[in-house]
Amino acid sequence: MSKLSENDIEKRLLHLPDWDYYDNAIHAEFEFDNFKDCFSAMSRIAFECEALNHHPNWSNVYNVLTISITTHDANGLTNKDFKLAEAIDTIVEPEE
Incomplete structure (x- = not known):
């Protein structure tokens, strides 16, 4: 997995309003x-x-559940992190 750029991370976070990016993780x-x-x-x-x-x-x-996601092997964020965050959002906030 390749590490995402800061620009890619910011764009993806627009679709995940409950998530913040700092310390190489969301x-x-x-x-x-x-x-x-x-x-x-x-x-x-x-x-x-x-x-x-x-x-x-x-x-x-x-x-209260506190979650941090990062890809340790990439030393930062990858597609896997955002895929998991999206899945978590679906679980904790099911659409009606």
Whole structure:
């Protein structure tokens, strides 16, 4: 995977308003109604991570899930990172 340019990253972030770029990674924080809903989303995200063979750094405190995504092998962001972020957005904010 090739590392994306700063310009490419900025363009892709326009489609991911919940995500911020800093420290060579994209970051988001999601708040749920309660711990159970947060943990349920984490479980669904885990299956997507396995399917993509790409795993985020994340933490959970009660109803808040904090996620950072980067491609360590590329020392920055790649297409894989944005594909995972899009999948996460679909899971945590399903369209109605």
